[in-house]
Amino acid sequence: MLRNRVSKLAAAGAAGAMVMAVAACGGSDSNTSATPGASAPAASAVKVGLAYDVGGRGDGSFNDAAAAGLDKAVSELKVTSKELEATQGETDTQKEERLRLLAQGGYNPIVAVGFAYSGSLAKVAKEFPDTHFAIVDDDAATGANIDNLVFAEEQGSFLVGAAAALKSKKGDVGFVGGVDVPLIHKFQAGFEAGAKAVKPDIKIQTKYLSQPPDMSGFGDPAKGKTAAQGMYDAGADVVYQAAGGSGGGVFDAAKASNGLAIGVDSDQAALPAYSAVKDVILTSMVKKVDVAVFDFLQSDVAGKFTAGKHVYDLKAGGVDYSTTGGQLDDIKTQLDEFKQKIINGEITVPTS
Amino acid sequence: MGNATGPLVYCHNRCPPSGTPRSKEAAITTATANEPAVELAGITKRFPGVVANKDIDLKVAKGRIHAIVGENGAGKSTLMKILYGMQRPDEGVIKVDGSPVTFGTPGDAIAHGIGMVHQHFMLADNLTVLENIVLGSEPRKGGVALDFRAARKKIKEISDTYGLGIEPDMLVEELGVGDRQRVEILKVLYRGARILILDEPTAVLVPHEVDELFDNLRGLVREGLTILFISHKLDEVLQVADAITVIRRGTTVAAVDPKEVTARRLAELMVGSELPSPETRESTVTDVVALAVRDLRMGASGRSVVDGVGFDIRKGEVLGIAGVEGNGQAELVEAIMGMRPISSGSITLNGRDITHWSTLKRREAGIGYIPEDRHRHGLLLESPLWENRILGHQTRKPNVRGIWIDRAGARRDTQRIVENYDVRTPGIEVDAAALSGGNQQKLIVGREMSGDPVLLIASHPTRGVDVGAQAAIWDHLRTARAAGLAVLLISADLDELIGLSDSLKVILRGKIVADIDPTSVTPEQLGSAMTGAGEGA
């Protein structure tokens, strides 16, 4: 019986190998015939390369949002794709190698997810001038073949800040940032401005989980929990987290303290990973990396690649707040007023 | 190892007072007309090269205590392993109750009613006696559930039948050593053994426990069981055995009747020659003091482990320290070696105050050290012999040249030691662990005698070595003494102490309590002085 099962397994493996071999052949064919940089003749010939930051597909946050954009492109634009994932503690050289591997394999365009790729992308993009690159969350790496997809996180954060202030009974809210870097400062600045717009004397507690170059604050739920717990204990009743993989800990702390928390990047109350704590997630500051990635892929496939900085703000639908769970139903009109004012330019949200 | 100092011909402090009857009733009751319970004929076991056994012939009568004696390494253990199915003989026949058998595993031996009580107990402390006994042969009820009730009943029965006095529900950790040994015996009986092998059973026991064990053993043979008793303690063997077989160099050399043999004769049979004697003949003591210890104290006041000890050792003198173990000898040695801090007092070597010197500096000044536990303190077991030569002499020629190890020099000098001290080894590249205990010790002695030491501290120098090595080590000590070496000798072997020492001091609870003249003291007198019973001699 056991032998039977093993042989089936072996057969399955062999079949898999054949399929892969065929796929590999197909791949190498298109590889040689592909003319990078030229406008794609047919959508199906486009091979998209995607390089994730640490965590990859399934991180329940930022990388997942990028993956959603890619999935959409695969189904709607009929592109093929390859996804590679970073390893904890790797060097710039290893990131460069990853991008090179994709570029050499004929993947074009290539999307780098996260500012960690900034230095390596700038270098590799020069080596492959005919390949189109996009980098999410970074405008430091620039070049004629680099599209910088950045977001007005401060605008979305303003809205959830306002929501926090409106929902806070104690007039005390908190902000947990993953790592003390400028990107996360934008979240904090927007959140504070939004909260103060509702209640000028509101108390705001702030905590960053780690200081650069230590990036562990984006991947340490235990740290997130401790920090948030401290805030709830000190009187906060709503805590906003912009801490990537550490965010789960903030939700746990909220659950344990009967407080509320605000998610980030994805609509976290709707994610299966957080189904156990979804009732404490008031809302999420949705950063539509999926939209940005899809837009980039769509325009590139259509031959309309443009280099430079593309800001996804409220107006462009790049950031927003989520309403899953219905906890904001009573204040939705107030929030939408703020939203309109920001779009109109009546309110300018600070970025730091 | 206990006090396994070769053949202890005399009784020391642990022997029963003179006049204790050496009971032989058991032997007399079932002496005749009995087919052997176990018979071995022409048993030969070759490991590639190793002694093991050759042409072993052994007949063990039913219902007897049969002792097998031999030096450490004579092949007793291999023989027992063969009989217990742990090893297969290359040649020869094993018969149990008259019919030939072959054992592939201990399970086969157990099935034929042969059980083994190991020297080291194999009991789980946190389980009860019952649980320990049934472990591995759990009684089943309906094939699944453990039937402890039946097991308890059976254990009670066995215990009562043989007078072992075992309470099945006691926790093993609450039992004393003697009780644990009885549990081990019961465990074997529980599995149906009719023939028991006891491997050095007295090694872990104190004297009154030894007597109790012997009573138990006599009880067992009275009930028809057969016992194979392995030992090298001749006084005990003579006390309990009904028959004795001597093994030497892997083969059976004699079968003797304990009633007709003396301990000394038995020892000579084991060794195969006239026994060596530790006797030193004429005095070589000079007037020059090599080591002076004054008012040495160690440990917190009130609980001193060494309390005001003082003595001189002159060049050419062997000073023996007698004492029951644990009375401060080990601490005293470590203080002189500089391995352990002292509270007060002074130590002077060749007129120089070395009280505050490091161990290394003391060694460089000419102190050699044969440690009590050679495996822990004397050797790097997993290093080749030539690296062991360097140990303790790592700052001196011929082992080093500046900061560099002089490999050629160390190797050359190791070769010298191997030759001069008769260390039996195929070469100096083998690990120390591959040598027998006696050869390891000879290597240590050779090393510590290197570099012209002023003082040699010899702590149990012949403990656990075979008789041949013992004689050689005594010879080396005598030669060095004649050449003017001062020796501090600590030993539990009273013959060794009396025979080698020029003067003797008795240590008790950290204090020197008596000075004894070794020329006029008997081991018995010395033994009682050590316990504080009779002062002086």
Next chain:
Amino acid sequence: MSSFLDRMLGRVKLGGWLAVAAPLLAVVFAAVITSVILLATGKAPLEAFNALAQYGAQPRTMVTIINTGTEYYISALAVAIGFRMNLFNIGVDGQYRLAAVVAAGVGGAALVPGVLNIVLVIVVAVIVGALWAAIAGLLRVTRGVSEVISTIMLNSIATGIGSWLVKNYFGVLTGNELATKEIPADAHVPGMALIPGTQLQVSGFVVLAIVLGVAYYVLLNRTRFGFELRATGKSESAALSSGISPKKMILTTMIISGAMAGFIGMPELLGSSYKYGTNFPTGLGFTGIAIALLGRNTPVGMAIGALLWSFLDNSSDTLQLLDISKEIVAIMQGVIVLSVIIAYELVHRYRIVAEQRRVSRELAAPKGPQQVEGAPA
């Protein structure tokens, strides 16, 4: 007899062909286990191994493997120095990171020009690594704190101090990247175009790594200090009665291990990134532990181990191209280390028995029946 721990940490040597047999056995075993896992997840093992082999054969990959392996190797050396005398320097990780931060700060300040700056950076790193390790050594000899505990804690503290230094003193913000000021170009250590067919260059630090490996061997096997270190590792009690001060040895060994750790970050700092920032490699100290175990603390064994580890680490992208999860690499690495330990244990037991038999045989053969020594003690 040596304990299992001794054997695991390679404080016990294995002779001859057995020393080669064990790791080979382990790698084969790891390949088998990996194949089973690949099959179980519906992937073809041959395909995967083929892809790995092809990847490994590319010139550019070889350069990457050597460069990463250089750092791994130095890390393994640092760990092995401790292992050889029973010290678990888990703190190599913190030691090299702190050393690299401070060295990067000093190097970025360009206090001296050119080659002098290179020397300065390396010296600073070695000193910082040694001092940081010395804390754990001092805690052990004065307060009896286990170096395992103290170095783990010191790792966290090193992270904190590193961040604090970068943020407050050395840091330059570029985009979202906070890093130390870049070390000026005249103090960059050049690479060597050793492998044809690629523009990537082999790090100049390969030379340093080889020198360190030789130094490690000479120090341990040819010097009095090395003898004392190994003796203490094999038997602290025997060392004590031989006049070796275990406390002195603990402190010295920790310091040397820390100094060696100081070198770990140098290939990256002076040969690749020229600054300490977000993407400076972390966790190399732990990689070093695995490689020291794998290479049995021998200089050559660890070199092979480092290259193997580096190859596996760098190949994860290739596997992902085949849609094989990159975690398979971690599984392979884990299985290799475990099977090396098990294989060595088996080989060790065999060797002990074989050696004792050999000794008895050689003793018995020429001298005939005149003397039989007992079974080995």
